[in-house]
Amino acid sequence: MIVILRLFHRVPRDERATSHVALAARAFGAKGMVYCGMKDPGLEKSVERMEREWGGKFFIEYTEDWKRTLREYRKNDFEIVHLTMYGERLGKDVNIRDNALVVVGSEQVPIEMYRLADRNISVTAQPHSEIAALAVFLDRAMEGRELSEEFDVSNFQNAKRKIVPMKMGKKVVRG
Amino acid sequence: MIVILRLFHRVPRDERATSHVALAARAFGAKGMVYCGMKDPGLEKSVERMEREWGGKFFIEYTEDWKRTLREYRKNDFEIVHLTMYGERLGKDVNIRDNALVVVGSEQVPIEMYRLADRNISVTAQPHSEIAALAVFLDRAMEGRELSEEFDVSNFQNAKRKIVPMKMGKKVVRG
Numbered sequence: 001m002i003v004i005l006r007l008f009h010r011v012p013r014d015e016r017a018t019s020h021v022a023l024a025a026r027a028f029g030a031k032g033m034v035y036c037g038m039k040d041p042g043l044e045k046s047v048e049r050m051e052r053e054w055g056g057k058f059f060i061e062y063t064e065d066w067k068r069t070l071r072e073y074r075k076n077d078f079e080i081v082h083l084t085m086y087g088e089r090l091g092k093d094v095n096i097r098d099n100a101l102v103v104v105g106s107e108q109v110p111i112e113m114y115r116l117a118d119r120n121i122s123v124t125a126q127p128h129s130e131i132a133a134l135a136v137f138l139d140r141a142m143e144g145r146e147l148s149e150e151f152d153v154s155n156f157q158n159a160k161r162k163i164v165p166m167k168m169g170k171k172v173v174r175g
Numbered sequence: 176m177i178v179i180l181r182l183f184h185r186v187p188r189d190e191r192a193t194s195h196v197a198l199a200a201r202a203f204g205a206k207g208m209v210y211c212g213m214k215d216p217g218l219e220k221s222v223e224r225m226e227r228e229w230g231g232k233f234f235i236e237y238t239e240d241w242k243r244t245l246r247e248y249r250k251n252d253f254e255i256v257h258l259t260m261y262g263e264r265l266g267k268d269v270n271i272r273d274n275a276l277v278v279v280g281s282e283q284v285p286i287e288m289y290r291l292a293d294r295n296i297s298v299t300a301q302p303h304s305e306i307a308a309l310a311v312f313l314d315r316a317m318e319g320r321e322l323s324e325e326f327d328v329s330n331f332q333n334a335k336r337k338i339v340p341m342k343m344g345k346k347v348v349r350g
Contacts, residue, residue: 024307086340090323128203167294
């Protein structure tokens, strides 16, 4: 399973960006997100609401101590993958272990994070968006499975609303 | 060439999200972004500053009339691709024409947009992030070329700063 660790969330500055991180993580198959920085009940509620509405079992958790969280996941045999503009180039095949904690920062990630990670990976060696980097990384880690209908069915059960993909128009069915 | 059309930018609500759209578009090989909604000189300056610092020729342009912009691009033989949670499922191969205008909304895209598009494409039929959807779409449209070193060299010339990908640490060389 893949879990996201979002570093140093700030309110109100990162409200939408962190929410995008959580939504992209969920849509691309991650099982949950842990975040540190400022505790944000609004963020947690919006993720939980999304979950009730659109199904699945994505969790959101706050941690006061991100290094302890890293150690705990490592102890449980999670590979620590840090997405950063400075890391190794992302390749065609991601080849992560079955369990991975994918770390995305906001601004100013301390150099310590680079040492604590098993891998520091850069998605294009250009400055851009942690949301974009995470989505492309997960798409490759999932080998595109998250785009298939089977994935929808297995990952987003108990949805109150479900989109029916179509060429033109908006179609939502209710569960 | 790929150009992005960002619909209905609002200040201050969308400042960071639209900036993420522009940065991801640039990093993944788009040639520029047109946006409508509220004109935002701060956004334009930050994209231009990025460009001076990190190289390339990414343009940013404001339009008062997004439908006119669509018509102009169509006349110039651009395929109009609208990314939306409601469209057809994105496949492994994107197969877009050489010239494409990729449209990403913020909230409440009018139904007219669905009719004006040549294709409405959904990246996962789940609600998530237009930044994530755009990045995955461009990654597939580019077939991963944007991750190679050759792409860096040809697309981001005249950079004042350039990141050297590495396993541990941050390395930036100055041009």
